[in-house]
Amino acid sequence: MEFKVPIGPQHPALKEPISLRMTFEGEVIKHADVRLGYNHRGMEKLAEEKTFIQNLYLTERICGICSHSHTTCFAQGVEKLMEIEAPKRGLYIRTLTAELERVHSHLLWLGVAGHEAGFDTFFMYTWRDREVVMDILETLSGNRVHYAINTIGGVRRDIDEVQRKKILDSLDLLIKRTNYYTDIGVNEPTFVARIAGVGKLPRETGIALCAVGPTIRASGVAQDVRKDDPYAVYSELPFDVCTADSCDVLGRVVVRVKELLESYKMIEYLLKNLPTGPISVKAPRKAKENEVVSRYEAPRGENMHYIKSNGSDKPERLKVRAPTLANYPATLEMLKDGFIADIPLIFAAIDPCICCAERVVQMVDGRNGEEKIVTLAELRRYSIDYYKKNPIRKEAEWPF
């Protein structure tokens, strides 16, 4: 006998609204389906009405966790359209922020993974250490979440000797802690037993379904935009692409912990080799008619912006593809033949960022497009009236 169970859009296991519709046979997932669209903000349409510099602030708000990823992707695309080049020091600071963001995002994810696996000590440890990175980002940019450090043509804030020293000092602590997490992730038997073999994504399936980021790297594919298509100053940085061959949640943990260590290496290099000079160039207001494809390796995978300009100060089209959207088909595949108890773990393992994946439609309220404010008393009266008029049906159907 099969059961259909909706998970979400509001569910304790999910941190953001998304609806997973599962078909179970006993405890085993037989079919998984996903329904998107609970977090739409109409950003692509809105972007066509805003100037390039306004759009920078709009793209910053696509996502809270990878806010720097979207602005960098947008800014480097627009810089190509405007035929300007950001100065070296600006690019170094941009890359530095990007790597610090990756550290904070991966530490956050490690905590979530620990929490979903029922290992809350791990969650509290990683989130405590994440505060160190958040403090660094705050000293660097003035903000904890939306750093707003990018501008078209470079960055907005320079870094001084005191900040540089502070970041380097904090790094030692982070490296020490991350080595400890590596030890836990590989050697703690209960944690490993919970995550090993869960959410299998074979290499070929992952490739066929166009998965990205740590999800595909954990299936043994060394795909990383920073290496394949280096942007900013990644061609000068010493780092390795981290992969794992176990194709499961354990692999995804290992890949992210390894990436943390690579990021520390890069941050250290960036700070020790910071060139002198200006941090930004003045950007023109308009861009000639052209198009550009900008790629960026966000913490969750490849982020792609397609920007088309039409000679004015506004883009003709801005297409945003966030990594989470690319990982959905693969996630549905991972869920198949898993257990109910594994759903949060598998779903969390792609590090889903639903506000990133959904930003497409302008919001229109209700059936007729009207917005209306209803008081609680009116709502209560409406519900009582509604059920008086519509008696409860005996043979109620599931809404599938």
Add this chain to the structure above:
Amino acid sequence: MNDLEIIGIIKDGLKEKALDIQNPAARRIFFRTDIAHLREAARFLKEKLGCDYLATISGVDKGENFEIIYHFANQFACINLRTLTLRSLPHIPSICPEIPGAVLYERELQDMFGMVVDGIPDPRPLVLPDDWPANNFPLRKDWKFERPPEKIPGGK
């Protein structure tokens, strides 16, 4: 494999089916194909150039036509395959038999531009709400959102 070698392979393999090959920046290749040869071109990119990975599909409203850009990538370059379809008859073939991961992007095209993807394995709406009015395609240039005037309850 550098850009010139990739362009050479595309020219040899697709011959007159690959039009307007451009290389505007390092590791960026654009070319156009007729809608009739779209699936063949996608299969060619996958088999001969190792572009298993389709990053996304972008739609652009160009007035009488819609332009659809398939952003493929391998480890050497990002290869962008563009094609045009008529606005009055916006049919495009599904490339899901070649690239199974394309389904979400094709569903997005159907929602946003009102294109009809022939042979799509899963034609349900992806991002628009279930009660979205029919024939409203938000990313078409002639679609405008008008916010209803704000009414303050109890106000004048």
